Amino acid sequence: MASQYKGYAGKILDVNLTDGTIGEYPLTDTDREKFLGGRFLSTKILWDQLPPGTDPLSPQNILVVMTSPMTATGAPSTSRYDISAKSPQTGGIGHSNSGGHFGMHLKRAGWDGIVVRGKSETPVIIDINEDDVQIKPADDLWGKNTEEAQEQLGKGGKMVIGPAGENLVKYAVIVSQERVHGRTGMGAVMGSKNLKAIVAKGKKKIELAEPEKFRAGVKKWVKLLKNHPATGDLSPKYGTAQFVNILSEKNALPTRNFSRGKFDGAYNISGERMANDYLIKNYGCPSCPIRCGRVVELDGKEIKGPEYETLCLMGSNLEIDDMSAIIRWNYEMDLLGMDAITTGNTIGFAAELNENGLWKNGIEFGKKENISEIIHKIAYREDIGDELAEGTRILSDKYGGKDFAAHVKGLEIAGYSPRAAVGHALGYATSNRGACHLDGGYMAYFEVNGPMTLDPHHYRSKPAWTILDQNLLAAISAGGNCLFTAWTFVPKFAYKLPGHKTVSWIITKFLTYTWFLISMLLAMPPALMKINLPVLPHSKFIKLATGMKMDFGKFMKVGARGYNLERLFNIREGITGAQDTLSKRFTDEPLIKGNPKTKVPLAKMLPPYYKLRGWDVNGIPTEKTLKKLNLEFVDRARLQA
Numbered sequence: 355m356a357s358q359y360k361g362y363a364g365k366i367l368d369v370n371l372t373d374g375t376i377g378e379y380p381l382t383d384t385d386r387e388k389f390l391g392g393r394f395l396s397t398k399i400l401w402d403q404l405p406p407g408t409d410p411l412s413p414q415n416i417l418v419v420m421t422s423p424m425t426a427t428g429a430p431s432t433s434r435y436d437i438s439a440k441s442p443q444t445g446g447i448g449h450s451n452s453g454g455h456f457g458m459h460l461k462r463a464g465w466d467g468i469v470v471r472g473k474s475e476t477p478v479i480i481d482i483n484e485d486d487v488q489i490k491p492a493d494d495l496w497g498k499n500t501e502e503a504q505e506q507l508g509k510g511g512k513m514v515i516g517p518a519g520e521n522l523v524k525y526a527v528i529v530s531q532e533r534v535h536g537r538t539g540m541g542a543v544m545g546s547k548n549l550k551a552i553v554a555k556g557k558k559k560i561e562l563a564e565p566e567k568f569r570a571g572v573k574k575w576v577k578l579l580k581n582h583p584a585t586g587d588l589s590p591k592y593g594t595a596q597f598v599n600i601l602s603e604k605n606a607l608p609t610r611n612f613s614r615g616k617f618d619g620a621y622n623i624s625g626e627r628m629a630n631d632y633l634i635k636n637y638g639c640p641s642c643p644i645r646c647g648r649v650v651e652l653d654g655k656e657i658k659g660p661e662y663e664t665l666c667l668m669g670s671n672l673e674i675d676d677m678s679a680i681i682r683w684n685y686e687m688d689l690l691g692m693d694a695i696t697t698g699n700t701i702g703f704a705a706e707l708n709e710n711g712l713w714k715n716g717i718e719f720g721k722k723e724n725i726s727e728i729i730h731k732i733a734y735r736e737d738i739g740d741e742l743a744e745g746t747r748i749l750s751d752k753y754g755g756k757d758f759a760a761h762v763k764g765l766e767i768a769g770y771s772p773r774a775a776v777g778h779a780l781g782y783a784t785s786n787r788g789a790c791h792l793d794g795g796y797m798a799y800f801e802v803n804g805p806m807t808l809d810p811h812h813y814r815s816k817p818a819w820t821i822l823d824q825n826l827l828a829a830i831s832a833g834g835n836c837l838f839t840a841w842t843f844v845p846k847f848a849y850k851l852p853g854h855k856t857v858s859w860i861i862t863k864f865l866t867y868t869w870f871l872i873s874m875l876l877a878m879p880p881a882l883m884k885i886n887l888p889v890l891p892h893s894k895f896i897k898l899a900t901g902m903k904m905d906f907g908k909f910m911k912v913g914a915r916g917y918n919l920e921r922l923f924n925i926r927e928g929i930t931g932a933q934d935t936l937s938k939r940f941t942d943e944p945l946i947k948g949n950p951k952t953k954v955p956l957a958k959m960l961p962p963y964y965k966l967r968g969w970d971v972n973g974i975p976t977e978k979t980l981k982k983l984n985l986e987f988v989d990r991a992r993l994q995a
Contacts, residue, residue: 357383360563361423361899362391363466366399367487369480371547372413372472376487379469387902388984390832391422391466393449394916396438397923399469400447406926410442410539411522411546413473419460419513419552420467422834423900424892426458426560427568430575431642431836433458437513441538442524442546443696443745444764444788446924448538451831453639454530456554459511463556474548479507484556492550496520499689500529503551510555516691518733519545523743525696525766529688532647532658533639536693538765538787563901571898575891576643583805583849584841589646590636592625594662597803599624601666604802604810605945605952606774608671608767610719611702612760615771615945619675623665627677632659644838650681660684660694666769667698672705673719683725690733696745699766701728703746703759704738713753757938762789763929772936772954773945775801777808777816779954780963781824783934786920792837795823799841800865806848806858808866811951815869817963822872826890829913833896842889876966883907915983918967918975922985925993931973934960 366379435457441448519526519541526541605615638645648659731739750759765788772779781794886894893909945952968979
């Protein structure tokens with residue numbers, strides 16, 4: 355359905371692989387106003403179209419590929435797009451956001467998104483050349499790795515699965531160029547439909563509501579990012595791996611299946627080590643001035659270097675400090691199409707099961723000789739790989755070890771120790787897609803690895819801060835920007851604080867003990883926040899691109915509204931407040947022996963979190979909250995039935 359707003363292509367493609375029908379999905383401007391794009395528009399489509407209780411790997415599941423109003427506009431870091439479905443890992447909302455150029459190509463082909471239904475009897479691709487959309491055979495592509503498949507597909511934007519997706523590994527990914535949609539098993543959903551790839555190409559231009567103001571503003575925004583220490587210096591220099599050393603120093607680096615927070619070999623897998631000994635050059639996604647990507651060499655070939663999550667979860671979490679080996683494993687996982695976060699977690703959990711005599715599997719901490727073989731076996735579901743392919747939760751159901759199984763709702767924990775940052779732990783527990791550091795609000799940046807931090811163990815301050823971060827990052831994602839553009843929210847002077855201990859201490863105390871001001875901000879009506887923040891210009895640029903009435907207040911409401919709809923989707927699928935939890939390793943055992951503050955006081959944080967969210971004691975949004983967020987189409991009574 356065409357849109358009155360600029361910035362959008364105005365059409366959603368609807369493809370049924372079972373009967374081969376191709377049409378348009380009738381998205382309304384009301385939905386665009388409420389949810390903007392990306393994961394939130396996708397969730398609304400899934401809410402409307404997906405029957406509750408659908409098996410995630412059945413033909414009835416729906417895969418939604420969705421861009422955002424900022425995608426392909428030329429604004430900084432706006433090559434983002436989202437892929438959503440019901441997750442085979444959690445049974446709840448699944449979504450994964452990535453950069454690369456596919457989203458830009460899709461929009462230039464004249465489509466904001468794609469709804470994929472059903473299942474083909476044989477392997478296929480969806481080939482989009484503007485209005486010419488075809489379902490084509492892909493027998494010659496089936497079995498190829500993600501690099502081979504993309505090369506064979508030729509020109510245009512491409513998103514593909516590898517052997518892991520074909521073999522329905524629960525944490526299979528979707529790859530475009532070298533960028534990865536890593537979490538919640540979207541590659542397995544694509545594989546379950548016998549869909550090897552989607553290709554898009556076109557030359558349509560994206561119209562802007564106020565093009566001159568938009569382009570002039572882009573120059574200022576790029577300057578802001580290039581002149582900020584986080585986005586103009588540290589990230590280009592060290593990438594996401596800049597956090598390895600500092601997290602180890604702060605006792606927050608996952609080590610030995612999250613049993614410890616410090617790793618003696620941290621430097622050997624750090625961003626500094628990569629920059630000094632391995633880095634050939636850095637690179638960035640289209641339209642991104644940050645350029646945090648790493649290019650390294652493997653066997654005489656230039657390839658993508660590993661991100662922070664891979665370095666710690668395939669490194670310190672397994673007690674391995676061999677950078678060369680991790681570079682190789684990272685490349686192998688990308689070729690096969692596997693999520694490195696879940697892979698590292700699952701192997702680490704299996705090592706502890708083995709150590710405790712619960713499952714003799716040949717996997718050991720510190721043992722690197724068989725890791726490549728294990729990765730291969732997972733992708734092809736061979737031998738022990740067939741069980742490892744199910745992930746940590748299923749392994750713990752079968753073999754035990756639930757007390758040290760590092761997952762939430764079935765999604766493995768990302769690379770920050772929950773016990774070192776209790777707000778981040780709360781984010782893990784309440785994140786709609788499971789233990790995600792980004793959807794959870796990335797509180798670690800304000801507790802341990804950022805330049806300006808709160809007291810990481812002060813639990814009373816964390817519910818308000820966590821909600822603020824969750825809503826803000828969710829809105830930025832729905833609008834179409836990379837979340838790293840939010841780092842400019844932290845003022846430049848903060849990066850000099852580590853050298854001024856007294857000033858740093860004062861700021862930490864102020865941020866920690868004025869949490870009630872954040873609570874007041876969360877309760878403030880959007881009408882009282884009709885501003886656009888210079889350090890977070892996202893809301894202003896959505897207005898300039900689309901012509902939509904948008905300010906910071908409305909932008910934050912979009913974040914809250916979408917976050918609540920995802921929550922409601924999960925509740926409808928049987929994922930309740932009872933699953934807002936962490937394993938006993940994190941809630942019952944202190945990270946530092948004898949220091950009870952280094953346990954996660956989750957039971958103390960959840961009730962105020964629920965109250966601030968406008969949820970009842972069971973974690974269900976109240977009728978008042980549904981009305982406040984314009985979610986009246988949700989039948990709350992039916993959810994509770």
